[in-house]
Amino acid sequence: MGETLIEVKDLELHFKQKSSKLFSFHSDCLKAVDKVSFTIKKGETFGLVGESGSGKSTIGKAILRYYTPTGGEIYYQGTEIGHRKESQMLPYRKKMQSVFQDPYSSLDPSHTIREIICEPMEIHRLYTAAERKEKAEKLIEVVGLKKVDLYKYPHEFSGGQRQRISIARALSVQPEFVVCDEPISALDVSLQAQIIHLLEELQDQYGLTYLFISHQLQVVQKLCDRIGVLYLGSILETSDSAALYKKPLHPYTKMLISSILPPDPTVNALDEIVIESGVQKRTEGGCKFKNRCQSCMERCRHEPPSLKEAEPGHWVACHLYEKSHEITGS
Template structure:
């Protein structure tokens, strides 16, 4: 269920293109349209899940919203303020309010810094607290993520993968942000550890009134943590819906195929279940043709799909789909 009807993040016609270097063969300037004209919003206090195949642009979308990437065009409204074109100096107050948990808990932590130095860095940059005051916050936040005060003196290599991710979460939470981008935050962890980290994130969200953008490819885990889910395909959002409704009533053929790929733990049910297998050629992310980008792999493609790019349209309540079938 949506926690609030007040929008914290609102994205309007956001684009992020990456230019490619021209070669001897082709001197035309080409671009990869990683995020191509996307619009959606995230309510305060909710978890918005973002799913899709690897390379669909979901991580790029999240990092552009957090302004780790400069957008090519479009609006990024954070609490009503457009931050899309702000300079680094103007972004400083928003850096404190928007944090990120990275995919790889080892490469995101400086191996030459102790846990205390890692967590203290954002506190030193964004607050005017004394060293003792910062130390008190660090001890408190470590306890919240399941670590101990003694761990402050240790270095990243002394911890397991799950513990390192907890350090990354502690760093993100140390300055009390409002919005956190979880970019594949559990994909590098063992399955048993994933559940622990997800439960911890849910507890912290309730306690600290956090808003999450949860980027992942594990559809079953996204369903567990998300209030609403957006499905991405080659730089486009093709469906947005409440979590339960998306899983019980997927509309877009791509969403149906993704959900069909979720493993079924019962071998008998798995054998008798009908699988929607995606076939056909994957379009080039560089030379995008007109029309629907999924049409070359869609079993329901019609002539209009090759001519007109479908736009997200409201089907029912919070359910939106970009497909000519609706």
């Protein structure tokens, strides 16, 4: 790992929404993603964690260009793709694939598994029909299923098997980068472990780079090399996985990690952290976490903190670390 594959720089995504005020037809603007910056190095797994509604999936879809950014830039190996025309995106769509949360709705029920796996190859005009069939036979075995399964339909498989099929489909065009958007949250615990192990094996085998989006901190800790903590559309902290879990800096990250049930219930390195109840609430001005933060100062209510390097390789957006150097990315 060393070369930067993906760079997200000051990414903004705004969506119009109807006003909640009675008899009002005014459209408000929701800032789903607010000046988010991070990099993903080739061959690594970068995790995005946060509560529902924090903007994790929106960022993943923006990188895949399902959304056009309102502001900021997205680079793929140094080429800006965030604002490229749709007609110019086809080569990048081959390089970037996705595995989504719900294996029950992401597979076309009217197609056989062979047709599902071969479809991306057909779209990108790869190989002959015979070669596509051969590739599908190989991929279905790579993900732990059998060749005979190619002639079945999605309804004949369990949730874990369907997710394996989704992974095979993503790999069919030999991508470099895969967005894994909550790929195991719809599965039971035993199946989750199997899919995580499969993703790790495939990364080693094919040299894949992952953006792994999840709200399950235990999973992210195991799978990811580096992690970004997201809250209301903003990155609050980024670090390598081991450092983040050993010594979280932002009060929100501490809350998240303290909520993980330890293997030994008598041991909890963060048991002094009180978990604040409440929901994410968007307010104007200041730190976005101010209404739930026990360490909130007067400054936090008016001045939004910038992402700073508090320790080598460990960035945090919090006024408690003002001696650090301000940055624009991570």
